[in-house]
Amino acid sequence: MAGFEYVESWETDVELELLTKAKRDNQILIGHVHMLHTLDTSKVENENTIEPRTARDNMELLQIILENGSNVYCTAENFAEYDYRTLRDFVGTQQELIVSDINLETRIALVSVKAADAVNKQKFIERLKTLQERKELASQTFEGIVRGIDPRTNTVYIRIAGVDCRMNPNEWDWSHYYTWEIPDMVQRGEKIRVKVLSYDKESEFVRVSRKATIRDPYERIESLRNADRISGVVTKVHPVHGIFVQIEKGLDAKGMKLRHLPEPVVGDVVTCKVESVNPEKRHVKVMIHRYPNGKSTNQTNPTAFMFGR
Template sequence: MTETFTTSWSEQTQLDNLARIHRNKEIIKGAVRSVGFKEMRIHTENGYEKIRKEIAYIALEGGITAYCPAEEFSERDFKSLNGFTGTIQEVIIDHLELENQIAIVSVKKADEIKKQRFISEIDYLTEKGTLDEVTYEGTVSGYNPKTQRIFVRVKGTDCFMLPQDWDWNRVRNLQDVIERGQKIQVKVLRFDPERDLVQVSRKDTIPDPWDAIENLKEMNTVAGKVSGVSQVHGIFVQLENGLEVKGLKPAKVEEPNVGDVVSCVVRSVDRENRRAKVVIVGYPRGKKKRKDVGDFLFE
């Protein structure tokens, strides 16, 4: 490695700590401080060659700067690592170059260790019959609108989620709800070892709003918000517990607009088929004005 790199450590205690972490293959956290290109001296079949590589500069505890080459950042190929600047990553110390006092770290190898542990844990919990009792934290890593698959990274493992496993309520446009980098709680539904696929569910970590619908039926009136109005499908109202139900209205009540807060009476509940109907009886906060596209002419 060229001498253009800032040394990772300056004191023996720092080196001793790094050596211990390296020896024990401990997974530690670091912050991606910056990303840039530098020449690295790489050992090849023809000896050492200088190759220009993209490098993530990672700040570790104790004032130590470590370096992660792009090929050690992820098993996936990224056009650039710039988007990871400022993020917190889990790494292992991959190599300590004593001559130039440089610490090389690997996010990819840390992910491999975490994945092995995660899969072993899934197998163990499956055998015990307690897999559905454990909740994990995951990070949304992407969404494919063609397949409607949501991708979630859990313990260094790329998992997938089907749209119906995101929420108890049907989400009309997942792209408006899902954010890359979003932290969510998930449960593992199944693991396919042959295809190396882990399916997870966010919905299973959230209380089922239908468990409370019977209590609402006993109330004289309940509050809700109009979540959809369609000439074909009708009116939809979201109740306080997040449940979206079919809305009806008497002829004497004005037509609702999306976003209107309404008072309703629960008319019917079909718990088995997960359907309910409410009747809109009023607008306690008044009605939202529908903005005319030509209003700006009179402003």
């Protein structure tokens, strides 16, 4: 453990009293994950054997700052129900936690994010059961935080009140997306609004949708199709899959360009014409006719107010 020194969790009796009260009341606090420490435990002996511990040579420890400035610590095993390969990506995030131990001798307080998740999960599940019984579940909107993506299936995990809900990639929004696009669209830690599509009481499996909270841009597809020209923003230029242009918030069209025009880059504002629409497959193709603001990679996007980019 050379090179690592604990910062004491409290400096005043007032701070200690707050930590003590939070522990006694099982109160859920909010903390900012400030640092990740990796401690070498390969030479730490187990209490019940003289053999060195080899199951995990390095232990990750999160240093978390509470709203009142206190520094508390959370071990990897108390961070989540799941065993993450590393907690590195959680540095800089906000986490709900419960004070689990206060050592008066070392002046160190330990916390558990996993325990807070368990409390929140129970409350959330009870709420889902009640809403389902009242047939009100479909009308409710919840705030969640993107927890991560399963690279094998591109399933998006959304944490709502301690529950890791699942979202199919086509439920992110109304645009037509391909598998290769999902990791670039979704950012861990992003706060989003979702609706619950289904809830299974037996398995407590929850499936959610962000798309269900967004107006379907295809409601305006006829006016887009009939426009002589329409503005858009280039959102992707892929070496294999080509150009994509956002012509309406949540609607990315497959882009083509007139032969004499230079290649676009992401962020280019373009004027284009809708060439074809396939409502069943939700595919739109547009032809780029010009760059109204010229070609520049650093131009200000004048359509940001419309697309919310």
